[in-house]
Amino acid sequence: MASDLGAHLEASAEANNVPSDQYLQQLLQQCPDTASATSELKRLSEHAFDSSTYQETQLAPETRFAQYIDRRSQGEPLEYILGSTPWAGLDILCRSGTLIPRESSEIVASNFARTLAQLQSEGVTKPAVPVRIADIGTGTGCVSLLLHKSLHPPDSTAPSGQSLEILGGDISSDCLKLASDNLEQAVRVGAVSSSARDDISFQFLDMIKLGEAVSQLDKHITPSTIKTSDATSMSFLDHKWDAMISYPPCVPAADFLPGGRVPYSDRTYQPKVAIVPPVLADGAMQELEVDPADVFFYILLKVALKAEIKVTVLEVCEGPQATRVRKLAARLMPSDAWIERWRDEMVFAGDGLAESDLVDVNDDAVRGRAVVMWTGDWAEWRRKNPRNVA
Ligand SMILES: C[S@@+](CC[C@H](N)C(=O)[O-])C[C@H]1O[C@@H](n2cnc3c(N)ncnc32)[C@H](O)[C@@H]1O
Numbered sequence: 001m002a003s004d005l006g007a008h009l010e011a012s013a014e015a016n017n018v019p020s021d022q023y024l025q026q027l028l029q030q031c032p033d034t035a036s037a038t039s040e041l042k043r044l045s046e047h048a049f050d051s052s053t054y055q056e057t058q059l060a061p062e063t064r065f066a067q068y069i070d071r072r073s074q075g076e077p078l079e080y081i082l083g084s085t086p087w088a089g090l091d092i093l094c095r096s097g098t099l100i101p102r103e104s105s106e107i108v109a110s111n112f113a114r115t116l117a118q119l120q121s122e123g124v125t126k127p128a129v130p131v132r133i134a135d136i137g138t139g140t141g142c143v144s145l146l147l148h149k150s151l152h153p154p155d156s157t158a159p160s161g162q163s164l165e166i167l168g169g170d171i172s173s174d175c176l177k178l179a180s181d182n183l184e185q186a187v188r189v190g191a192v193s194s195s196a197r198d199d200i201s202f203q204f205l206d207m208i209k210l211g212e213a214v215s216q217l218d219k220h221i222t223p224s225t226i227k228t229s230d231a232t233s234m235s236f237l238d239h240k241w242d243a244m245i246s247y248p249p250c251v252p253a254a255d256f257l258p259g260g261r262v263p264y265s266d267r268t269y270q271p272k273v274a275i276v277p278p279v280l281a282d283g284a285m286q287e288l289e290v291d292p293a294d295v296f297f298y299i300l301l302k303v304a305l306k307a308e309i310k311v312t313v314l315e316v317c318e319g320p321q322a323t324r325v326r327k328l329a330a331r332l333m334p335s336d337a338w339i340e341r342w343r344d345e346m347v348f349a350g351d352g353l354a355e356s357d358l359v360d361v362n363d364d365a366v367r368g369r370a371v372v373m374w375t376g377d378w379a380e381w382r383r384k385n386p387r388n389v390a
Contacts, residue, residue, distance in 0.1 A: 008045040011062055026073035030265065040078055044068045047082050075265040088146045090191050093182050097174035099274035101142040105247050108315045108370045109143045111342060112245055113150035115311070120151075120162050124381050125242075130163040130199075132239070134309075136207060136246035136300065138168030139274065141179025143245055144200050145186050154193040161193070169205025169236075172273060176202045205236065207248065208278065211299035213237055214306040237307050242378075244304055247315035248296030249277045290328065293317075297325045301332050301373070310378035313342075315370045322368025329373050338379040340386070341368040 009020040024037050031037035048065035059067070068081050079085040079094040086092075088106045116133075119125045131151070135144045144166045152161035168179050179202040186192040214237065255261040256276050266275065277295045285291065290298045297314055304312040316322045322341050329339045374382040 008049050008061075008065065009041075023069050026069050029073045030075055040072065041069075043078065043082060044072065076269050077265055080269060087142055088149075090142065090145055090149065090182075090186060091189070092140050092142050092145075093178060093185060094140065095174070095178055096269060097172070097271055098178050099139045099270055101140055102247075104369055105143065105315060106146070108247070108313065108342060109146045109245065110150070111370075112243075112313050113147050116147070116151055116162070116243065118385070119378070119381070122381075122385070124378065125162065127162050130165040132165045132242045133167070134236070134241045134244040135166060135168045136205065136244060137248050137274075137296075138170045138179050138202060139175050141168050141175075141182045141200075141202055143247075144168040144179070144202075145182060145192055145196070147245075148196045148200060149186075149192045152193050152195065152199070154190055161195075164199045166200045167205075168200060168202040170202070171204065171206050172271070173204070174271075176204065207296055207299050210236060210303050214299070214302045237303070239307075241307055241309045243311045243313075244300065244309045245313040245315075246296070246300055248300065249273065249275050250293055250296060250317045250321060251275045251277075252293040253279060291321075291324055294321065294324055294328065297328060297371075298332075301329055304373060304375070305332060305334070308376065310374065310376055311382075312373045313370055314372070316368065319368055322371055325371040326368070329371055333373055334375065336375070336379060338374040338382045340372050340374075340382075342370040342372060343368060 009023065023041060024034070027037040027040050028034065031040055045065060048068055049061045071081055072078060077094075077100055079100045080096050083095070084091050084093050085100060087101045088110060092101055094100050116125070116131060120127060120131075125131050133144075133147060135141075135147070138144055147166060148164060152164055168176075170176055170179070183192075183196060183200055183202070187194050187196055251262060253276050256267055256272060258267070260267075262275065277293060279292065280295060285295065288298065297316070300312065300314060303309070314325060316325055326339060326341050329337075333339065
């Protein structure tokens with residue numbers, strides 16, 4: 001139960017013998033400004049004094065509150081302390097060991113959902129025929145849930161909801177457990193339709209194994225990256241996927257070192273396996289003419305090609321990577337494929353651009369956030385409909 005911040009602060013300050021504005025100062029060690037520190041203070045206070053979570057630790061709320069402030073001021077992400085984050089209208093459970101969903105992924109996945117809805121409204125897909133979607137590197141399962149919520153809304157009458165089959169694959173058992181918990185919670189609170197329990201499955205899947213299956217990459221893989229063969233990865237290519245979405249680990253290894261571009265908090269508390277791709281044997285990426293940070297994009301593009309996936313959405317970490325991955329896609333894909341880049345909306349926020357402007361096909365000067373490949377009859381459709389309906 002949320003209650004008054006001032007009263008909590010006073011109670012806490014008194015119990016812990018700390019001046020109440022000291023809490024704010026502590027949070028300012030991590031927060032960029034007073035407004036965000038105040039907002040975090042409020043959320044931490046509400047969480048500490050929420051009577052429904054008393055049993056978790058059996059600590060007095062004042063003690064818990066002080067501990068939360070300490071943890072946060074040392075850099076632990078707010079989402080891990082609170083145990084969840086609002087994301088795309090969902091309450092997504094968060095635990096250490098699993099990447100906290102990013103705002104950029106919400107933008108990309110929402111645009112993908114709108115695109116798939118457009119395919120249905122124009123008769124390219126039929127509501128009764130399941131659209132089969134692979135969400136590779138599912139993490140918390142947030143993207144799978146967002147797609148289900150958008151395409152088969154919980155309050156929709158049966159005929160208007162799109163039938164779906166969604167696989168959320170990940171190499172991490174922590175992620176798979178959390179994704180299942182998120183699915184259960186979303187159904188329980190009515191955020192997604194109960195049919196999601198049948199439509200979505202979270203399963204072990206190793207992108208490296210997929211890469212081995214589709215290319216000569218295996219000869220470059222170092223022993224430390226080789227996992228035992230698994231059924232899901234091997235059968236993946238036999239399944240007729242319509243669509244694939246992934247935000248794979250894609251940050252250069254050097255950026256994860258102290259002093260690199262990955263912030264201290266992410267480096268210390270978020271899982272490296274979710275952020276940095278594995279290092280392949282010396283020279284492998286040069287031979288393939290692929291930047292080492294882009295190894296999973298290479299694999300996923302090869303998989304998309306081999307499995308004849310009709311649309312593949314690849315979220316990238318930054319603009320120059322979007323340019324590289326777009327070129328890589330153009331090099332690997334058949335001539336009748338359609339390739340586009342979705343803008344990083346955050347860069348353009350405030351320019352008054354409509355949702356439809358998220359799609360940009362050719363302009364290399366535009367900062368990209370996702371590269372999208374269309375093949376087969378869906379590519380033909382896309383060529384005639386190059387922008388989303390706003
Ligand atoms: C950048 S996170 C994206 C998570 C989620 N899709 C999101 O948007 O929040 C990348 C995910 O890929 C997973 N991953 C890393 N290596 C993998 C591999 N070889 N095969 C499958 N998944 C992998 C990580 O565990 C992590 O959950």
